[in-house]
Amino acid sequence: MVQEWDVIIVGGGIGGLSCAHFLRRAGFKIRVLERSPGLNEVGAGLQLAPNAQAAFKEMKLLDDLLPLGWPMHKVELRSTRSGLLATMEAGAEPLLAIHRAQLQKLLARDLGSEILQFGVNITAMREEGDRVQVTLQNGETLTGKLLIGADGLRSQVRSQFFPPVTFRYSGTSSYRGIAQAPGLLKDPHVGAEIWGPGCRFGYSHITSAEIYWYLTFDSPPQEQRTPAACHAHALQLMESFPEQKPIVERTNVAHLIHTDISDIKPTANWVRGRVALMGDAAHATTPNLGQGAAQAIEDAWALGLTLQKFDAEPIALEAYLAVREDKALWIVRQSWSFQSICHLKKPWQQSLRDFCVKHVPAGLQKASFARMYKPEVGLSHP
Ligand SMILES: Cc1cc2nc3c(=O)[nH]c(=O)nc-3n(C[C@H](O)[C@H](O)[C@H](O)COP(=O)(O)OP(=O)(O)OC[C@H]3O[C@@H](n4cnc5c(N)ncnc54)[C@H](O)[C@@H]3O)c2cc1C
Numbered sequence: 001m002v003q004e005w006d007v008i009i010v011g012g013g014i015g016g017l018s019c020a021h022f023l024r025r026a027g028f029k030i031r032v033l034e035r036s037p038g039l040n041e042v043g044a045g046l047q048l049a050p051n052a053q054a055a056f057k058e059m060k061l062l063d064d065l066l067p068l069g070w071p072m073h074k075v076e077l078r079s080t081r082s083g084l085l086a087t088m089e090a091g092a093e094p095l096l097a098i099h100r101a102q103l104q105k106l107l108a109r110d111l112g113s114e115i116l117q118f119g120v121n122i123t124a125m126r127e128e129g130d131r132v133q134v135t136l137q138n139g140e141t142l143t144g145k146l147l148i149g150a151d152g153l154r155s156q157v158r159s160q161f162f163p164p165v166t167f168r169y170s171g172t173s174s175y176r177g178i179a180q181a182p183g184l185l186k187d188p189h190v191g192a193e194i195w196g197p198g199c200r201f202g203y204s205h206i207t208s209a210e211i212y213w214y215l216t217f218d219s220p221p222q223e224q225r226t227p228a229a230c231h232a233h234a235l236q237l238m239e240s241f242p243e244q245k246p247i248v249e250r251t252n253v254a255h256l257i258h259t260d261i262s263d264i265k266p267t268a269n270w271v272r273g274r275v276a277l278m279g280d281a282a283h284a285t286t287p288n289l290g291q292g293a294a295q296a297i298e299d300a301w302a303l304g305l306t307l308q309k310f311d312a313e314p315i316a317l318e319a320y321l322a323v324r325e326d327k328a329l330w331i332v333r334q335s336w337s338f339q340s341i342c343h344l345k346k347p348w349q350q351s352l353r354d355f356c357v358k359h360v361p362a363g364l365q366k367a368s369f370a371r372m373y374k375p376e377v378g379l380s381h382p
Pocket of ligand 1: 013015156157259278290291294
């Protein structure tokens with residue numbers, strides 16, 4: 001059986017689901033094909049910056065989103081060597097810390113099974129004339145005017161339609177977890193990132209009782225460890241952050257996530273004919289700025305606007321690339337260069353870095369945040 005759609009989206013992560021919302025609002029007939037069998041209940045936290053929250057406002061989901069997360073009024077940057085380096089005070093829109101599963105559940109909530117299909121295995125994709133065709137393992141074939149690859153870092157859509165990219169391993173790996181720790185922090189609305197020797201620890205509440213944390217450390221890639229071994233290693237690394245060690249101690253070991261940190265070397269090869277990439281599939285970034293999901297959501301917003309203007313035609317995808325390329329790749333570059341200063345080991349390097357960070361001109365810092373937090377989605381959006 002062949003089914004006809006305006007847009008087929010491969011990948012039902014944060015980017016793909018947001019894209020479904022924007023395109024549905026613009027009146028398109030869409031289908032999201034997600035490989036996993038259902039929504040994942042496990043996962044870590046995420047910080048949603050004001051640019052991402054602006055997109056939720058546009059999707060008319062902000063009022064539902066805010067009670068699911070935890071506002072952060074202040075984020076401190078510290079180092080184990082020099083103490084407080086900088087403070088980011090929230091303006092009118094605080095960062096929202098939220099469990100990733102809650103975010104995905106909200107985005108999936110009212111899409112319905114006629115839009116969002118789980119447990120999908122794609123066996124073939126091709127562009128033919130003015131249509132794209134996607135064949136599934138169950139024999140179904142879907143035809144669409146456009147195909148969007150929102151299928152993450154190791155995108156199948158990218159492998160099929162685009163030249164190979166360069167994956168860059170950052171030299172660091174990460175553990176992420178959620179601790180049951182009500183009352184542990186003096187002010188639950190203040191989060192922090194602390195730079196230690198060869199490692200870094202960050203945390204923030206995501207609910208009144210739960211603290212999301214991450215720990216990044218120098219490591220060769222693809223080291224396999226059991227959850228218990230990850231926890232033991234994390235506790236060992238926390239010797240550098242003794243005050244915060246109870247957070248890691250109070251973590252459910254079974255849900256600890258171990259991820260190597262990689263990105264895609266910046267490339268603007270995201271659009272070809274009737275196929276486009278978005279989110280991590282197009283411009284995966286290291287998580288140093290907490291902007292990966294936010295950029296995927298901005299992509300979705302931009303696609304909604306360009307398709308609304310140009311219809312489901314290749315010209316809309318070209319317009320989308322023109323709108324998004326500069327900012328998304330700027331984030332990848334900024335984040336990559338930030339990486340090199342977080343894990344310094346030599347005391348003199350740490351002291352010099354800490355001095356420089358403390359003395360970054362306020363205007364420069366402000367301009368950088370202003371660019372990061374302003375949605376770059378083009379067309380009618382100011
Ligand atoms: C340690 C860490 C911390 C982070 N912290 C933050 C943060 O605080 N704030 C922030 O904004 N970002 C953060 N990010 C980045 C953020 O997680 C990603 O940028 C974001 O999830 C990208 O969304 P996406 O939808 O493009 O891709 P993904 O989230 O990877 O989603 C891709 C989806 O596609 C599906 N899929 C894959 N292949 C196929 C296929 N062949 N067929 C069908 N479906 C497929 C997958 O199952 C998945 O559901 C962090 C990332 C890491 C690693």
